[in-house]
Amino acid sequence: MDYAKIKPFFFRLDPETAHHLVTGALQIGEALPQLFNPWIEKNFVDDPRLRQELFGRTFPNPVGLAAGFDKDAELIRSMTALGFGYTEVGTVTPKPQPGNPRPRLWRHIEEEALQNAMGFNNKGSYHMQMKLKKRYPYVTPIGVNIGKNKVTPEREALKDYEHGIKAFRNLCDYLVINISSPNTPGLRDLQNEAFIDALFDMGKNLTDKPILLKIAPDMSAEQAVTLCARAVEAGADGIIATNTSIDYSLVEAPKEVGGISGRVIREKSFEIFDAVARELFGKTVLISVGGIDSGYEAYRRIKAGASLVQVLTGLIFKGPELAGSINRTLLHLLENDGYETITDAIGADRK
Numbered sequence: 331m332d333y334a335k336i337k338p339f340f341f342r343l344d345p346e347t348a349h350h351l352v353t354g355a356l357q358i359g360e361a362l363p364q365l366f367n368p369w370i371e372k373n374f375v376d377d378p379r380l381r382q383e384l385f386g387r388t389f390p391n392p393v394g395l396a397a398g399f400d401k402d403a404e405l406i407r408s409m410t411a412l413g414f415g416y417t418e419v420g421t422v423t424p425k426p427q428p429g430n431p432r433p434r435l436w437r438h439i440e441e442e443a444l445q446n447a448m449g450f451n452n453k454g455s456y457h458m459q460m461k462l463k464k465r466y467p468y469v470t471p472i473g474v475n476i477g478k479n480k481v482t483p484e485r486e487a488l489k490d491y492e493h494g495i496k497a498f499r500n501l502c503d504y505l506v507i508n509i510s511s512p513n514t515p516g517l518r519d520l521q522n523e524a525f526i527d528a529l530f531d532m533g534k535n536l537t538d539k540p541i542l543l544k545i546a547p548d549m550s551a552e553q554a555v556t557l558c559a560r561a562v563e564a565g566a567d568g569i570i571a572t573n574t575s576i577d578y579s580l581v582e583a584p585k586e587v588g589g590i591s592g593r594v595i596r597e598k599s600f601e602i603f604d605a606v607a608r609e610l611f612g613k614t615v616l617i618s619v620g621g622i623d624s625g626y627e628a629y630r631r632i633k634a635g636a637s638l639v640q641v642l643t644g645l646i647f648k649g650p651e652l653a654g655s656i657n658r659t660l661l662h663l664l665e666n667d668g669y670e671t672i673t674d675a676i677g678a679d680r681k
Contacts, residue, residue, distance in 0.1 A: 333649030345435040345444070353400075356408040366411035373413030373650070375657035379664060379671045380415070384615060384637060385540045385567070387471045387503045391415035392660070392672060393628065393653045396619050396640035397475035397506065397544075401452045403461040410470055413653035418640065419458065420475030421508045424493040426454035427479055430513065434588070438581045442623070442647045443595070445581070446574065447588030449513045450477050455497040462501040471503040475544070477511065484516045487525075492532055499537035507533075510546035510573040512589040518546055523560045530564035540567035540615075547572035547598045547620060551605035558606045568615035570640070571603040592643035596621025600631070607635030611680045623648050625659020632660075635677040 340348040359365045380391040394416040395409050403419040410417075429451025436445045452458075458474070466472055476494030478487045495505060507529060509520040526543070533541045543561045545554055558569045574589025575598055581590060599620025607616055615638075618631035623644030631639050645652050660672065669675045 443592035
């Protein structure tokens with residue numbers, strides 16, 4: 331597949347229509363997995379230098395699919411075929427919900443960015459449970475990103491997260507608390523210490539599976555560090571930084587709704603991640619996401635303290651060989667710097 335040649339066709343389509351076209355094609359491979367064998371051979375980098383033991387599982391490489399692409403856990407085999415070392419599904423809510431009205435997804439082609447106001451559109455926890463029961467445990471780790479329904483009042487938000495933890499605690503390798511999407515009204519208001527305390531006190535009494543917190547990039551570095559440190563004290567097993575941004579000055583012609591992802595949030599995301607890593611590296615597992623579309627950028631995050639990285643928007647602009655390309659570049663950079671394994675490079679800039 332020459333993605334450079336077919337990308338103009340996809341980019342002439344409405345972004346959400348293009349997404350459904352691609353995922354529909356991938357679902358054929360989900361039903362006939364032998365079709366993925368050539369893709370796995372080409373994209374999946376199997377090298378012991380990239381392996382890590384985290385959360386009681388082996389991560390064959392550090393490059394994962396971020397939440398938001400496979401909202402309903404329907405493409406797990408596909409992500410292995412694309413070379414990802416793990417996949418994070420969701421965001422899933424207790425009840426199915428259609429999300430916000432269309433159009434709700436836009437490309438900023440020159441900036442290699444997306445802007446989405448999807449609104450946690452998903453088929454609900456029961457549907458995902460049925461999907462994961464057919465796949466889990468899987469050859470690569472699976473994370474489940476959980477959120478609250480739009481109609482759930484903020485005062486009852488904890489119940490939705492309780493539901494998600496109970497629903498998936500035996501169907502994944504780690505759970506992610508999403509209170510950082512800009513597309514559910516009031517959700518980011520839950521990024522406060524009182525809610526974090528209540529959330530992890532509840533969660534750690536329900537499961538021994540790792541529970542991570544995903545934060546937004548649109549707070550000060552000081553606020554991010556304080557919030558993440560409090561989460562770790564309360565029992566969080568890791569931090570994912572960052573979600574999409576509502577800084578609409580990042581693109582030339584923004585919509586005044588939704589969150590921006592892709593190349594334009596690279597530095598904003600890195601700054602928040604770097605501040606959090608400065609405080610928490612060595613104390614918890616750190617995962618970096620936001621504007622990562624090359625092995626060089628992934629390596630920068632790893633040396634800053636990330637054990638794992640995630641991509642999504644880069645996949646749209648760079649194509650289905652991105653994960654394999656990142657992993658091959660990482661091997662080259664490790665060799666250049668004299669590191670025997672990726673573990674040696676993690677946090678090298680912090681030491």
